[in-house]
Amino acid sequence: MNPSWLLPTAALLGIYVLCAGCYGMVYALGRLRESRRLMHAAHAFYAVQGLTTLLLVALTPLAWGWKAFLLASFLVYAVIPPLTWRQLERTHALEHES
Amino acid sequence: MNQSKKLGVQYLTASIVMMGALLLFGLLASIFYLKYGFLLGKLDFNIVKQVHINALIIACLWGFMGAIYWFLPDELGIETVGIGLARLLFWVFVAAVAVVVLVFIFVQYGSSDESGMWLVNQGRKYVEAPRWAAIGIVAVFFTLAYNIFASVAKARKVTGIMGVLMTTMVPLIAVYLIAFPAPTNMSVDLYWWWWLVHMWVEATWELIIGCILALALMKLLGTSRKVVEIWLYLEVALVLGTGILGLGHHYFWIGTPQYWLSIGGIFSALEPLPLLGMVVHAIYDAGKHQMKTHNKPAFLWLIAEAFGNFIGAGIWGFMMTLPQINLYSHGTQWTVSHGHFAFYGAYITGIIAVAYMVAQESRGIREVRGNAWKWAFAGLNIGMVGMVGALLVSGMSEAFIGRALGGSTLDGFMASQSNSWFMQGMIARTGFGVIIVASYFILAWDLATLGRRREKPSPALATS
Numbered sequence: 406m407n408p409s410w411l412l413p414t415a416a417l418l419g420i421y422v423l424c425a426g427c428y429g430m431v432y433a434l435g436r437l438r439e440s441r442r443l444m445h446a447a448h449a450f451y452a453v454q455g456l457t458t459l460l461l462v463a464l465t466p467l468a469w470g471w472k473a474f475l476l477a478s479f480l481v482y483a484v485i486p487p488l489t490w491r492q493l494e495r496t497h498a499l500e501h502e503s
Numbered sequence: 504m505n506q507s508k509k510l511g512v513q514y515l516t517a518s519i520v521m522m523g524a525l526l527l528f529g530l531l532a533s534i535f536y537l538k539y540g541f542l543l544g545k546l547d548f549n550i551v552k553q554v555h556i557n558a559l560i561i562a563c564l565w566g567f568m569g570a571i572y573w574f575l576p577d578e579l580g581i582e583t584v585g586i587g588l589a590r591l592l593f594w595v596f597v598a599a600v601a602v603v604v605l606v607f608i609f610v611q612y613g614s615s616d617e618s619g620m621w622l623v624n625q626g627r628k629y630v631e632a633p634r635w636a637a638i639g640i641v642a643v644f645f646t647l648a649y650n651i652f653a654s655v656a657k658a659r660k661v662t663g664i665m666g667v668l669m670t671t672m673v674p675l676i677a678v679y680l681i682a683f684p685a686p687t688n689m690s691v692d693l694y695w696w697w698w699l700v701h702m703w704v705e706a707t708w709e710l711i712i713g714c715i716l717a718l719a720l721m722k723l724l725g726t727s728r729k730v731v732e733i734w735l736y737l738e739v740a741l742v743l744g745t746g747i748l749g750l751g752h753h754y755f756w757i758g759t760p761q762y763w764l765s766i767g768g769i770f771s772a773l774e775p776l777p778l779l780g781m782v783v784h785a786i787y788d789a790g791k792h793q794m795k796t797h798n799k800p801a802f803l804w805l806i807a808e809a810f811g812n813f814i815g816a817g818i819w820g821f822m823m824t825l826p827q828i829n830l831y832s833h834g835t836q837w838t839v840s841h842g843h844f845a846f847y848g849a850y851i852t853g854i855i856a857v858a859y860m861v862a863q864e865s866r867g868i869r870e871v872r873g874n875a876w877k878w879a880f881a882g883l884n885i886g887m888v889g890m891v892g893a894l895l896v897s898g899m900s901e902a903f904i905g906r907a908l909g910g911s912t913l914d915g916f917m918a919s920q921s922n923s924w925f926m927q928g929m930i931a932r933t934g935f936g937v938i939i940v941a942s943y944f945i946l947a948w949d950l951a952t953l954g955r956r957r958e959k960p961s962p963a964l965a966t967s
Contacts, residue, residue, distance in 0.1 A: 406828070406830070406831070406907070411828065411902065412902075414828060418822050419822040425775065425779055426782060429782050433782070433783045437790035438790075471768070478776075481776065485779050489784065490787065496730045496733050496734070499729055
């Protein structure tokens with residue numbers, strides 16, 4: 406690791422997960438309020454996470470294995486909020502049926 | 504109120520009191536960074552820090568035990584088996600902790616033979632309690648496990664939550680036994696010591712708090728058992744899947760094989776994934792219940808748990824968990840920042856939520872009202888975010904100047920400690936620490952007087 410890249414890389418990694426958190430949070434709020442605007446905002450956060458991934462891959466001195474890992478994780482993050490939401494609705498529907 | 508619930512109240516009260524010791528010693532420890540020679544030779548930094556971090560462990564354990572003894576009779580429909588022994592051991596436990604703290608403060612150091620280990624300090628961070636006290640802790644854990652297993656057997660009822668809780672008792676006790684042997688090889692010693700610390704904090708305790716929160720959600724929001732159990736199983740799978748091998752992210756500078764760093768990096772980098780699911784879940788619950796509950800502080804502290812866990816363990820952890828970063832950040836104030844946020848988010852918030860539920864039910868309060876809890880909630884959360892932010896600034900400066908530029912030399916270390924970024928972070932940390940301590944006193948006062956002080960009637964009740 407080049408010393409001058411230590412803090413920018415760490416900051417980008419923090420932003421990477423922060424964006425994932427904002428994406429999940431705003432996505433959930435959007436589904437809850439059935440707001441298209443919030444859903445667009447959620448996808449905007451996901452896009453910023455994508456941009457962060459791109460910067461991490463293109464600029465930082467992380468090893469290639471880690472860059473591939475970050476890229477794969479970025480793709481997995483996309484499906485977590487919708488999957489969790491669908492599962493929540495399914496389990497709570499079961500609750501009402503029983 | 505039955506005996507088990509009374510014991511639950513006692514353990515939770517002790518936990519909240521212990522949080523006070525934890526915070527006061529934390530604040531005291533922060534002053535050492537600001538005032539050169541502070542209490543030198545009387546109460547050195549290492550002793551203050553030792554009391555601070557051991558108080559954290561005990562506050563969490565007492566909080567978990569309080570919640571378990573409180574919820575157990577409701578879950579199984581019977582009085583907890585062996586509760587007399589458990590009540591006796593509570594007082595033994597409290598007395599033993601008081602003696603250990605007094606020994607830490609006034610005796611401080613033992614001789615370099617076996618007697619020092621038996622009577623003063625076992626020497627490993629987080630589990631410094633002398634051997635006689637450590638044996639007592641094992642006895643308390645065995646009693647807790649007996650209470651749970653025997654009650655389940657008597658009730659002939661193994662719910663999903665109880666199944667997970669019973670399973671968790673095994674690693675809770677087993678990994679603590681690592682506190683006893685004293686290998687003379689430091690690498691071997693630290694290798695196993697991390698098993699104890701990591702497997703407790705990032706695996707076993709996660710499952711215990713998961714069980715406690717499942718029981719709390721059923722009571723607080725009336726969520727069905729089927730729903731909470733499905734999510735608990737999912738959490739077990741994800742936490743254990745990512746948590747166990749995340750162990751390797753601690754294995755820096757202790758002589759373990761290098762492959763551990765990659766294993767630890769990969770699995771700990773996966774840890775934010777289940778935490779993101781928890782954030783979505785928290786918003787779903789808050790939205791579907793439209794924040795309507797008779798115990799708003801408990802509800803908000805549960806929401807704070809989901810967010811605190813994600814930010815403290817997820818974001819703060821991810822910033823520094825990849826080996827190329829961890830190599831520099833390990834053991835700096837950066838780690839301290841992550842540790843504070845993660846412990847607070849994952850455990851302290853959950854224990855406070857349960858404490859509010861217990862205060863409400865044990866005193867027959869229909870609806871928790873007042874403003875004190877709001878001040879405590881805001882003060883503790885703002886104070887914590889400010890403190891970990893300040894520690895992050897200091898830690899990044901330490902990693903950059905002392906490690907990356909200074910090459911981890913003594914000169915580099917000294918340069919990082921006197922750097923203005925580091926010092927300003929330390930001053931801000933103490934400032935936010937004062938806010939946390941003040942807010943803690945409001946919290947403790949609110950919990951102690953809830954239902955016992957005169958409140959203005961709410962508008963809805965006044966007009967009805």
